[in-house]
Amino acid sequence: MIEDKVISRVLLTVNKYSGEISSLKTAVSQGEYTLDCSYYSRLLVWKTVAIVETLQITEWDSKLHSSRVVYHQLSKDTIVPWHSLEPDNPFYVPLAAFAASSTKGRTTISSSRSLKRSAQRELTINDPLSEVEQKISTTGGSHDSDLELLQAIMMDIERLFPGEEFFRDDKHRKQLIEVLYVWSKCNLSIGYKQGIHEILGLIYFNMYKESIQVDKSKTTDKNELTILNLYNQQYLKHDLFTIFNKFMVGGGIITTYYDSERTLIEAIDQFNVYLMKVDQVVYYTLLHKLKLESQLWIMRYFRLLLSREINDLNQSSAYWDLLICTPNLSCIPELMSFCIVVLLIRVKHDILTGDFSECLELLLHYPLQEPIDDPNYFQSFQVLNSTFMIGDILNDAFKLYEQRSHDLKLYELGLKLNKKYNPNLRVSMSFSSAPTTRESSPAKSSMDKPRLPSEEPKGEPTQISNKKLKYTQANLIESRANQAQFEKMRMEMRLKKKVQQMLNSPN
Known part of the structure; x- marks a missing residue:
């Protein structure tokens, strides 16, 4: 019987986590309580976390x-104005029929006898049709x-x-x-x-x-x-x-993304700041080289909480299991920013080798589950086609979120994410005054071609779709002002790292 299965699942879950809602949330976050679990129930997770807030039955x-x-x-x-629809509409309800149905069972949710008696007295005095008409007008x-x-x-x-x-x-x-x-x-x-x-x-x-x-x-x-x-x-x-x-x-989704254009722009600006702190190459490629403003693509990511990018109801639902079990729902807007940062790092190669239209198409149709046909694509890269990988993205984003106020920590986590998602990718940049293009080569010295601190090479560079990664002053840093700003940022990062080393030194 369905009822017996429901009761069994709930009791097994409650016993497994000793009636502690915090233990259940941790199990969901760590990938222990998922569809693979024989007594898993998504309804139980969502309702106990978001409504009753306890596992005490x-x-x-x-x-x-x-x-x-x-x-x-x-x-x-x-009053939903079903009666105002065209009669051939499948949801049309005549006003008289709607008035009768609106009073039927109106007290079933209340267990108070006094409320039931007062409601019954009211129904004997008032005409249901006139009551509904009055509500419509007020x-x-x-x-x-x-x-x-x-x-x-x-x-x-x-x-x-x-x-x-x-x-x-x-x-x-x-x-x-x-x-x-x-x-x-x-x-x-x-x-x-x-x-x-x-x-x-x-x-x-x-x-x-x-x-x-x-x-x-x-x-x-x-x-x-x-x-x-x-x-x-x-x-x-x-x-x-x-x-x-x-x-x-x-969760602050309405006030952050839907309330006004001002709050939405503020969220986009904050995202840009986080992206710059975590991955400077992606930031400067999108906003300075390609002039691809975040406003052109990110609104849907924010407002739909990545449901279109995941693009599968089952995967989106698994993603929501993790969202609803975050320690505090109010962190969701900022967590979304870091999720998007991780998604961008995941497709970093395509961003660096694409032009404006290719990158915009990539961001508007994010390839979360598309198979990769190119045999030269990164061997260590994995297509996100499982609940585990979606959880992996959210876990990476949450690590960034926890360090959101510490620029150096965000920078260091950015290095780790690049090693994880782009282990064979190396990016070099030239700041020579002449607008010439030079190929990235391991034979060049670090003085001739300084590297971004987040892009230290590891092993031989991989050829990808016969495209070369070419960066010059003309095509990445398009003005001396931008170059100076970039160098200033690099210097600040180095100083922060030096200070940290001094503070950690035993002497």
Whole structure:
């Protein structure tokens, strides 16, 4: 029976981690509790971390009730104008029929008898149709603006994950539309923004797969009933709303990426600073040599939390397991910046050998899972086609995040990441005054061709797709001002390293 499997998985997980939510989060972060585990449950991870915040089963009912009653009330106070749609629309509901359904079961989520009695008295006095009409006129916004909001959400949901048959079902679409509409009406200062429907869709996809229809008559054990209540499909929308809100608002995603153009630009500027500190070659290639501003490509990376770049619902879901188990959700915006830095280092060769259009195409269609046909490609490079590799990227990003205030540490971690992802890549640069092109050669002395401190060679350089890495003053540092700035940065790095060596010296 499905109920028995659910109960068994939960009890095995709770016992394995001694009822400690911190132990479960650590197990997820370290790749111990994954799909490969026979008693793994993603719904259990997401709901215990984002809603009940505990693995103590006895505490779940009260916390679930507290969160579910919020959406229950919001959905009753916020009328989705299904009745305003065209009659041939699959989601159209006549106003009279909607009024009757809106009052049905309105108190099922509350266990308070007094609330039930007061609700019943109210229903005997008020006409349901007039009540709904009154709510429509007082929930804020004009009839036209509410209809426009609904239509905008419906249009995006229509195009949600086109390759997934799951999202072609009108039952799923309607639930997603309702939750987005209610959330948008509750956040009028931000409203609905294109892109957040994909995040909601990913959460819904995972929650629905494990949710079940609960028959309470099949068990009388209190703990078992509580476990089934966590998986109860009847409250899918309630829990979906809570998890989504926890991520978007509690995680700072809305205020950082969606709130205003100013906050988005600030996040992009901060990303550029981090990229320069971790990998100066990629930074100067993109922003100075190619003049490829981050604003041209990074917005989607930020707003969709890399879901398009991972480009697979199962892989994206595994990535979200790791995100939701970060020590603090508020770190997600900065963590995103470092994840993108790691992704850029991973395709560093293509960035260095590509022109403007090739690099822009690369960044707009990041090749996270595309096979590599070139036999000369780095032998040590691995295509990210597994949960382990996605976790590896996030772990690398988290190491950078932990040292975000220490420039020297970021620089040193950048060296390690380049050795990891680009072990045979060597980049040399010339600062001669003449705008001539010289090939990189191991025979040249370090005085003739100074190297970036982050690009010390190891072994023989590898030929890749018959392309040579050529850097001159003319094609990398396009002005004396840029050259001076670059040299100043290198000098600062050397001084910081020297100071660190002095501080660590026993004398």
